[in-house]
Amino acid sequence: MPSLLPDKLRTVVGAPHVLTGVECSPYAIEGRAPEAVVFPGTKEEVAAVLQLAAEAALPVTPWGGGTKMAMGSPPSRVGLVLGLGRMNRILEHEPGDLTVTVEAGLTLEALQSALGARGQWLSLDPAAPERATLGGILASNASGPRRHLYGTARDLVIGLTVVMADGSVVRGGGKVVKNVAGYDLPKLYIGSCGTLGVLVETTLKLRPRPDVDRLVVTHFNRLKDAGLAARAVLSSDLIPSALELADGEALRALGHGGGAGLLIGLDGIAEQVDWAIAELTRLLAPLGLGESTVLDGEARDRAWRDLARLGRPGTEHGSAVMKWAVLPAQAADLMDAGAAAAQRNGLGAALTAHAGVGIVTAILSGGLDTNAVVATLTEWRALVGGAGGQAMVEWAPLAVKERVAVWDTPGPTLRVMRRIKERLDPRSILNPGRFVGGI
Amino acid sequence: MPPLTDARKKSLRREMEQLLGPGSVLSDPEELLVYESDGLTLFRALADFVVFPRSAEQVSALVKLANREGLPFVARGAGTGLSGGCLPAEGGLVISLMRMNRVLEVDYDNQLAVVEPGLVNLHLSWAVGPQGFYYAPDPSSQQACTIGGNIANNSGGPHTLKYGVTTNHVLGLEVVMPDGELLWLGGKTRDPHGYDLVGLFVGSEGTFGIATKIVVRILKKPQAVKTVLAVFGHVDQASEAVSAIIARGLVPAAMEMIDHLTIQAVEDAFGCGYPRDAAAALLIELDGLAAGMEAQAERVLAACRDCGAREVRAARDEAERQLLWKGRKSAFGAFGRISPAYMVMDGVIPRTKLPYVLGRVNAIAAAHGLRVGNVFHAGDGNLHPNILYDPRKPGEEARVVAAGAEILKVCADVGGSISGEHGIGLEKADYMPFIFSEADLACMRQVKDAFNPDGRCNPGKIFPNNKACVEVGPAYRPHPIEEKGLAQRF
Numbered sequence: 009m010p011s012l013l014p015d016k017l018r019t020v021v022g023a024p025h026v027l028t029g030v031e032c033s034p035y036a037i038e039g040r041a042p043e044a045v046v047f048p049g050t051k052e053e054v055a056a057v058l059q060l061a062a063e064a065a066l067p068v069t070p071w072g073g074g075t076k077m078a079m080g081s082p083p084s085r086v087g088l089v090l091g092l093g094r095m096n097r098i099l100e101h102e103p104g105d106l107t108v109t110v111e112a113g114l115t116l117e118a119l120q121s122a123l124g125a126r127g128q129w130l131s132l133d134p135a136a137p138e139r140a141t142l143g144g145i146l147a148s149n150a151s152g153p154r155r156h157l158y159g160t161a162r163d164l165v166i167g168l169t170v171v172m173a174d175g176s177v178v179r180g181g182g183k184v185v186k187n188v189a190g191y192d193l194p195k196l197y198i199g200s201c202g203t204l205g206v207l208v209e210t211t212l213k214l215r216p217r218p219d220v221d222r223l224v225v226t227h228f229n230r231l232k233d234a235g236l237a238a239r240a241v242l243s244s245d246l247i248p249s250a251l252e253l254a255d256g257e258a259l260r261a262l263g264h265g266g267g268a269g270l271l272i273g274l275d276g277i278a279e280q281v282d283w284a285i286a287e288l289t290r291l292l293a294p295l296g297l298g299e300s301t302v303l304d305g306e307a308r309d310r311a312w313r314d315l316a317r318l319g320r321p322g323t324e325h326g327s328a329v330m331k332w333a334v335l336p337a338q339a340a341d342l343m344d345a346g347a348a349a350a351q352r353n354g355l356g357a358a359l360t361a362h363a364g365v366g367i368v369t370a371i372l373s374g375g376l377d378t379n380a381v382v383a384t385l386t387e388w389r390a391l392v393g394g395a396g397g398q399a400m401v402e403w404a405p406l407a408v409k410e411r412v413a414v415w416d417t418p419g420p421t422l423r424v425m426r427r428i429k430e431r432l433d434p435r436s437i438l439n440p441g442r443f444v445g446g447i
Numbered sequence: 448m449p450p451l452t453d454a455r456k457k458s459l460r461r462e463m464e465q466l467l468g469p470g471s472v473l474s475d476p477e478e479l480l481v482y483e484s485d486g487l488t489l490f491r492a493l494a495d496f497v498v499f500p501r502s503a504e505q506v507s508a509l510v511k512l513a514n515r516e517g518l519p520f521v522a523r524g525a526g527t528g529l530s531g532g533c534l535p536a537e538g539g540l541v542i543s544l545m546r547m548n549r550v551l552e553v554d555y556d557n558q559l560a561v562v563e564p565g566l567v568n569l570h571l572s573w574a575v576g577p578q579g580f581y582y583a584p585d586p587s588s589q590q591a592c593t594i595g596g597n598i599a600n601n602s603g604g605p606h607t608l609k610y611g612v613t614t615n616h617v618l619g620l621e622v623v624m625p626d627g628e629l630l631w632l633g634g635k636t637r638d639p640h641g642y643d644l645v646g647l648f649v650g651s652e653g654t655f656g657i658a659t660k661i662v663v664r665i666l667k668k669p670q671a672v673k674t675v676l677a678v679f680g681h682v683d684q685a686s687e688a689v690s691a692i693i694a695r696g697l698v699p700a701a702m703e704m705i706d707h708l709t710i711q712a713v714e715d716a717f718g719c720g721y722p723r724d725a726a727a728a729l730l731i732e733l734d735g736l737a738a739g740m741e742a743q744a745e746r747v748l749a750a751c752r753d754c755g756a757r758e759v760r761a762a763r764d765e766a767e768r769q770l771l772w773k774g775r776k777s778a779f780g781a782f783g784r785i786s787p788a789y790m791v792m793d794g795v796i797p798r799t800k801l802p803y804v805l806g807r808v809n810a811i812a813a814a815h816g817l818r819v820g821n822v823f824h825a826g827d828g829n830l831h832p833n834i835l836y837d838p839r840k841p842g843e844e845a846r847v848v849a850a851g852a853e854i855l856k857v858c859a860d861v862g863g864s865i866s867g868e869h870g871i872g873l874e875k876a877d878y879m880p881f882i883f884s885e886a887d888l889a890c891m892r893q894v895k896d897a898f899n900p901d902g903r904c905n906p907g908k909i910f911p912n913n914k915a916c917v918e919v920g921p922a923y924r925p926h927p928i929e930e931k932g933l934a935q936r937f
Contacts, residue, residue: 104690104799105828127696149638160638162646163615178890182882184795186612186827187864188601188650189871190883190909191891195614195646199638216696239556245670247735276739283738333636337556365637366557397636415640420630425642427897432890444641 013064014044020056021048025094035089037069038082038406042089045071049094051169051177051208058206059175061088061437069439070202072113072144075136075320078403079148080201081414084441090206092143098122099209100183107166107183109211112143128214131158135316143207149199152316153250153273156364158215161198167211168194170204173433183211196428202439203447204432218275221249223308224288227298231255231268235340237295238270238363242336244291246284249273250362252315255343257358258371262314267298270363271315318358319369319402327355327375328404330388332368334397339366342395346370349387353380366397378407385412418445450538451495459516463498466508471546473497482541485528486588489790489844490873494535497523499546503621503629503659506542510657511627513540513903521905522657524565524596527588529791530872532599532652536906542657544595550574551660559618559635560665564595564658571663580665583610586868587776598658601650603868605701605775606732608826610666612868614649621660622648625904635662647894652870653905655898669734672700673744674768677729677751678722678758682706685727686801688754689825692731693798695746701732702826709778709820709833716781719774720767722758729825730775778822779833786818786835790847794858795867798828807857808832815850817843829867830858856881871909879911 017026027035027045035045043066048054061068066087071077073093092113100109103126110119116130116137123129133152134145144150146168151160158164167181170193180193197204228234234253241251250273256266270292274284285302292300303311319329334342343359346368350357356373370388375381385401385408392399393416401414418425422445429436429447441447451459456474463472473479474496483491495518500506513520519539526533535541548565555578562571568589572581585604586592592602598620603612610616619633633645648655679685685704692699705713705728710721721728729751733743748759762768782789796804805821812819812834823831832854836843855865859881866875879888888910898904 102797102799104693105797106693107797159611159615162643163611172886172890176886176889178886179884180887180890182795182864183862184797184828184864184867186603186607186795186824186829186867188603188612188868189864189866189875190879190887191894192601192614192646192650193890193894195643196894198643198646200642204642215698216693219696242558243555243667245667245736247669276736277742279739279742280736283736331638333638335554335557335635367637396634398638398640400640418641420628421632421641421644424624424630424644424897428642428894431893431897447641 013060013066016060017044017046017057020060021046021053025049032089035071035091037077037086037089040083040086042069042086045089045091047091047094051095051171054090054171054206054208055175055177057088057090058171058173062174062435065435065437067437067440068206070143070147070206072141072147073115073136073139075140076144076148076150080442081446082406082409082441083439084446092141092208095208101126103128106214107185107211108214109167109183109209110142111209112207113141116140116142116145123214124217127217129217130164130212131215132161132164133312135320142210146198146207146210147200147202153252153271153312153362156251156273156362157247157249162195164213165194165198165210166213168197168207169209170197171206171208173205173435173438178205181211185213201443203429203443204438219277220281221273221275221308222281222285223303223311224272224274224285224300225264225303225311226270226272226288226292226300227264228268228270228296229298231340231344233296234268234270235363237292237297238340239337240291240295241272241288242364244287246287248284249275251364253340253343253361253363254315255347255359257356258315258318258360261318261358262311271311315360318360319371328372328381328385328408329402330370330372330385331400331402332370332388332392332397334366334368334392334395336364336366338395339363339368342391343368343370345391346388349391350384353384355380355384378405381408382411389416415444456495460496462512463496463509467498467500467505471499482523482526482535485526485531485533487529487531487872487874490531490534492534492537494541495538497541497543499543501546503623506623506657506659507627507629509540509542510623510625514627514901519903519906522595522599522653524593525567525591527592528596528600528872529793529869530866530874532870532872532908533596534873544593544657547659548593553665555580557635558665559662561660561662562594564593564598564661566594568592568594568597575665579668581668582616582663583666584613584616587779594661594663595658598649598661599651599653600868600870603824603827603829605703605824608702608824609698609700614646616664617645617649617661618664619662620645620648620658622656622658624656625899625901629659633662652872652908654895654908656904671737671740672732672734672768673740674762674771675731675744675747676721676760676762676771677731677756678725679727679729679755680725680757681755682727682805683802684755685729686805686825688729688751688756689801690799691750691754692747695750697743697746699731699747699826700734701730702824703730703775704728704821704823704825705730705775705778706821708818709781709822712781712785712820713774713778716784717773717777719770721774730771775822778820782820782833782835787837787839789833789835790851792830792832792834792851792854793866793869794830794855794863796828796830796858796861796863798826800861800863801825801828804830804857804861808854811850811853811857815846817846817850824867827867828863852878873908876909877911879909
């Protein structure tokens, strides 16, 4: 790194907001510490930092709460980490418009708590809300169980401000809930893993908080039965906010014993939720429903948190985590087959699924043997690919990632993606190498 | 590029007929006239050919042929668009997708359908209706408009308040890229790896390629529906009621406003049961579980009464509900009864700004000596001022265009947008700087360049003045409207 750069960075953001040398080690990416970490306080400072990085041809990795830094292929180069934690303000909240505009470094929990005070919420519930920032959630397209009813970031973001690789500030979308003027740039940036620009502000659609919000944990003997129960719920009149399949291992980790489970979120006004709970019992009783528990308040929140924590790296369960996207009706069978594959390789596995949308989180445990982890992930990818789905290594030790591709082999659309990347980040300084096809 | 010679036209026509079969190519100027404009008749342009492929492979072959010949091309559905988005460049190909109108697959277990782009929107709901499903985005033109056209414009409709617009319902697209390559963006499963090219393609107004197969979500029909009509003596009361309903924690499926002039037109034309002397009416629809429906309806009624509604009632039965909706969905047609022509605007504003902006809309129209009827998606803040005029009166069309621009400027100035669902097309391209900076537009041009580097795919749309997008196509010729001083605005 050119020795003058840290000084230039300090001039831009102020000396206390630049880390160098050993101070950078907490910001290592896949084991490689950056050359400097810089914390701008405004989007103008972000732009100035990017201009400096561009001049020095130094890669830049945006960093929100750091909860998803293990996602993606190992970076081809590590240069600057650009921390957005200081940019954590709510810029505009007009409750009557059901919209909010925030800076990217705001944590989800801080946002929810401010919105909650006005009777509203952002209907997005990814893991680790106390650390995850809005910018990071959008960049990694993180979501949680309530995507079943409320969708993902692409359904909730109505505007984005991005600092481009050349330091220019670009706004896409707007501040109104319906808008087709120009290309839908927010869609492009959501899930782009920081490879096209640094998200600095976003405007989001909100919802009124429901009067009542409950979680019904239902038990079945076999995952197959829980899967059939999920399909029965999907073809009924019920409108659950979440519909989660959990295999025996996942249930055990939630402190709910073995078998298999279907976790159903129900929200709305009291009459609706009461009716729905009764209807669930009626619907599922003939399908082998065992014990069933209705959770509310802190117990409900804890159960959802524990479920989300299962798939987080660094817990005792996490030797590797894979995310599958499959057809909803196939989820339970593929989960069973996946668990069997892990067992054959001498590993444990816990699997959960957003059953209505076919997103499976497959967690491999007990994997001190890298060969066994590699073999299982490879089998899982083949299993999912064979069913027409996609599999992504969401987290794995570096030694595993060196042998198993994080992303599926991209198809012919990679050409289009590369062309977009080349045009928006021609020198490839934004988080290079982490994304699909080496973007 | 010089116009095609007659001999060249003949040989191209022969080549395309061989490709598509007889009866699939129009090149007679009389026949081409039908395709010279869309629902916005202010702009007109003639293609060299209108072609009717029946398969993705045929579309791909046509696009490759157009590239070989250096001809511009544009996809067209039912032509119900309202921004000139599917107008041909002068010359070139209009690729009509109306013969690709099949439902290819319905997967009820996974709640999705695979359809061709020429399928009429409502026909999809008809196809899946017997199994208790429907396709949620419901533009007012849904009896005619196609799913492919909905993809191009990211179309909305009354029920988008609760269910979202087209983009929220599309999982995958098979597209013919502007160079003729056939490829899939997304598919049947969620969260496809890589950039969200489906999200980018939807709403790109036909400038990124031509969708040839579309995977959409289908939804279970709600168990119960409740439709409420609230009648107000003042427009401001109706606007306030919209916010009051939201403030009571409700997100209705739809919340539509109809003003005095529109009520008169609708009652004259169809007699749907709206009180003729009302200043404004709100049509509010709740849907979902039967349990709790009455309680929610009570909240809505109370909010309307608190805002001064002089009458509130729920539709007694499905027939009355259909009649109320007929009034709403046929309003545009009803304007035809009271005015020789009208132009519909499509601005969006934060819904809390409704009283202010509606006042400005009426004042602007009055200042230009024009009448305006408002019928719109109040819950989303998506305004549709319909400016009524007589094109035969000299200068009136020019005043309409000027008033329209002023209205959109007001929308932009309160933090809104210049289009909520109709698209930018030709009509609003010059207004893009109202809401986007040079840097914003430069980024969009880069993205366009990634899909459509030669600019042959639907040239001349979205970007202001076309000055920086180098389009192939014929040398610039002013449109008749432009010659009258109407098309080149600001």
